[in-house]
Amino acid sequence: MSALQALTARVRENPPPGPFRPGFWRSPIRGPWLTSVFGAVLLVGVPIMFATGFVSYLAYNPWLPGNDGRHASGVLTFVPFHWPTSPSWGYRVTQGLHVTLGVMLAPVLLAKLWSVIPKLFVWPPAASPAHALERASLFLLVGGGIFTFVTGLLNVQYWYRFPGSFYVLHFYGAWVFISAFVAHAVLKVPHMRRAFRERRLRDELRVDLTHTEPEPFSPDGLVSATPAAPTISRRGALGLVALGSASAFVLTAPQVIGGPVRRLGLLAPRAGYDTGDGPNDFAVNITAASAGITDQAVADWSLTLLGGSTPKVITRADLLAMELHTVHLPIACVEGWSTGNQRWEGIRLRDLARLAGVDDPDSVFVESLQSGGEFGRGRLAGNQIDAGSSLLALRVNGTDLSPDHGFPARIIVPNNPGVRNTKWVARMTFET
Amino acid sequence: MSADLTTRARRLYGEHPAHALVLLVSFVPALLALGQLLDERRIDVAKWLVGSAVLHDALLLPAYVLVDAAAVALWRRRPGRVAWLNFVRIPLAVSGMLLLVYSPEILGKAASFQDKTGRSTDPYLGHWLVVTAILAAGSAVWYLTRLAVVRRR
Numbered sequence: 284m285s286a287l288q289a290l291t292a293r294v295r296e297n298p299p300p301g302p303f304r305p306g307f308w309r310s311p312i313r314g315p316w317l318t319s320v321f322g323a324v325l326l327v328g329v330p331i332m333f334a335t336g337f338v339s340y341l342a343y344n345p346w347l348p349g350n351d352g353r354h355a356s357g358v359l360t361f362v363p364f365h366w367p368t369s370p371s372w373g374y375r376v377t378q379g380l381h382v383t384l385g386v387m388l389a390p391v392l393l394a395k396l397w398s399v400i401p402k403l404f405v406w407p408p409a410a411s412p413a414h415a416l417e418r419a420s421l422f423l424l425v426g427g428g429i430f431t432f433v434t435g436l437l438n439v440q441y442w443y444r445f446p447g448s449f450y451v452l453h454f455y456g457a458w459v460f461i462s463a464f465v466a467h468a469v470l471k472v473p474h475m476r477r478a479f480r481e482r483r484l485r486d487e488l489r490v491d492l493t494h495t496e497p498e499p500f501s502p503d504g505l506v507s508a509t510p511a512a513p514t515i516s517r518r519g520a521l522g523l524v525a526l527g528s529a530s531a532f533v534l535t536a537p538q539v540i541g542g543p544v545r546r547l548g549l550l551a552p553r554a555g556y557d558t559g560d561g562p563n564d565f566a567v568n569i570t571a572a573s574a575g576i577t578d579q580a581v582a583d584w585s586l587t588l589l590g591g592s593t594p595k596v597i598t599r600a601d602l603l604a605m606e607l608h609t610v611h612l613p614i615a616c617v618e619g620w621s622t623g624n625q626r627w628e629g630i631r632l633r634d635l636a637r638l639a640g641v642d643d644p645d646s647v648f649v650e651s652l653q654s655g656g657e658f659g660r661g662r663l664a665g666n667q668i669d670a671g672s673s674l675l676a677l678r679v680n681g682t683d684l685s686p687d688h689g690f691p692a693r694i695i696v697p698n699n700p701g702v703r704n705t706k707w708v709a710r711m712t713f714e715t
Numbered sequence: 716m717s718a719d720l721t722t723r724a725r726r727l728y729g730e731h732p733a734h735a736l737v738l739l740v741s742f743v744p745a746l747l748a749l750g751q752l753l754d755e756r757r758i759d760v761a762k763w764l765v766g767s768a769v770l771h772d773a774l775l776l777p778a779y780v781l782v783d784a785a786a787v788a789l790w791r792r793r794p795g796r797v798a799w800l801n802f803v804r805i806p807l808a809v810s811g812m813l814l815l816v817y818s819p820e821i822l823g824k825a826a827s828f829q830d831k832t833g834r835s836t837d838p839y840l841g842h843w844l845v846v847t848a849i850l851a852a853g854s855a856v857w858y859l860t861r862l863a864v865v866r867r868r
Binding site for chain 1: 727728729730733734735737738739740742743744745747748749751752754755756759760762763764765767768771772776782787790798800801805808810813815816817820821824825826827828829830831832833834838839841842843845846850857
């Protein structure tokens with residue numbers, strides 16, 4: 284035996300103390316079956332998260348110039364279809380699902396990580412090239428996964444201390460996560476199926492604490508070499524995680540469901556309070572004060588329409604004298620919350636395009652009075668201009684828009700992310 | 716691939732060659748995305764990516780495992796007629812999880828909350844305490860019911 288081989292063997296047989304020793308981890312319920320249950324939930328949940336998240340990316344029309352500064356970045360930003368304007372509640376559902384499910388999966392993710400923690404301290408750290416490669420992938424899986432969940436949870440609570448743009452971080456973080464997730468699923472699903480074959484969920488749910496036994500031990504596996512006496516059954520542990528997810532649902536989903544239920548969402552950023560019943564008493568995203576909308580700017584306001592042969596400047600009185608249309612549409616935010624349908628009155632975007640002198644626009648560049656911010660300006664696509672219920676709204680629920688809801692005028696487009704329904708619109712450039 | 720070649724790959728690499736293929740293919744989109752991430756504030760993004768794994772594995776998990784071990788040790792000393800352990804740790808765990816997930820609101824750290832919503836984060840600490848009290852009360856009622864059943868026998 285060479286000296287190197289002897290050294291390797293010695294290192295292998297002498298793990299450092301503490302968590303690297305096989306006797307350290309003693310939970311009697313930790314094992315491939317329990318891990319498989321959490322894994323199976325994530326195997327359903329994480330792809331839903333990714334799909335609804337990617338759909339939200341598409342809803343921002345990232346292919347229009349300026350809407351996504353990194354759209355040219357390549358294969359990760361492909362656009363399989365252009366975002367439709369119907370059903371009008373579509374984004375309400377997909378994004379409500381995205382955020383609510385994300386909060387519900389947080390306890391499952393924590394439980395899954397707890398169930399495999401001994402693997403982090405496996406000795407030797409890399410037993411073979413295969414093992415080393417797999418651990419690199421696991422770093423992307425765990426680092427990318429926690430990163431994506433944390434950025435999402437912080438964003439919906441307006442804690443903006445990200446190391447960059449939330450949109451970039453959450454989107455590409457999710458790509459890191461899903462790439463490693465798919466590889467992990469391909470490699471581990473066979474183990475999961477074996478675990479479920481050997482121990483059926485239905486049977487296991489009948490096992491109480493006194494009958495709880497560790498799963499069969501195998502070296503280098505998840506099962507403890509020296510299990511402690513159980514203090515909770517496997518079904519109890521599953522129940523704990525399920526209670527966590529159920530609580531997350533009850534406390535979060537009301538900001539999507541709305542109505543009288545909204546009061547119940549005690550921890551959701553947009554629920555758990557009395558919204559009031561005035562015409563403008565629905566949730567606000569960015570107050571007029573924080574957007575830098577001054578009384579003077581509003582008093583001096585007029586709308587400039589560009590794109591035709593000559594610019595058109597219109598006052599609010601001119602707009603009110605035009606043909607007003609009424610539509611019933613919700614506000615649905617990327618943060619997952621939404622309002623019920625509000626009754627908006629305003630001028631159709633396609634009528635404004637005609638007024639500007641542009642017959643068949645491909646897009647419109649909307650600019651707000653708002654100072655700064657990522658969403659003070661943005662582009663809407665041709666199909667959004669054409670939709671009959673797309674308005675430049677002047678009034679809501681029978682009265683003028685409040686300053687916080689975009690007075691003098693705001694965009695309202697069906698199935699559009701809330702932040703693209705630009706408020707305090709000052710200028711619209713129709714483009715062909 | 717011949718059986719002999721597969722065996723040799725297994726000996727050298729440690730797994731079936733398909734294992735390497737799956738992982739290497741998955742690295743392509745992951746590395747493309749990492750490149751975009753690091754194009755933001757590079758050092759800070761790296762800190763966040765590594766930090767999120769480290770904070771969980773080296774701080775959060777050991778912390779709650781230790782709290783749980785303390786609860787178990789306490790319970791083993793005074794187990795009671797009906798084991799009270801899970802009636803304490805289940806509401807505690809759920810409440811702790813909610814605190815973790817909604818900590819920016821509950822701890823009032825969400826600096827932009829007021830500007831964005833027009834409302835304050837002040838009520839959230841109270842809301843979380845109410846939710847915790849509901850969980851604890853539910854657990855207590857269940858425990859007392861069990862205790863009553865055991866005593867009647």
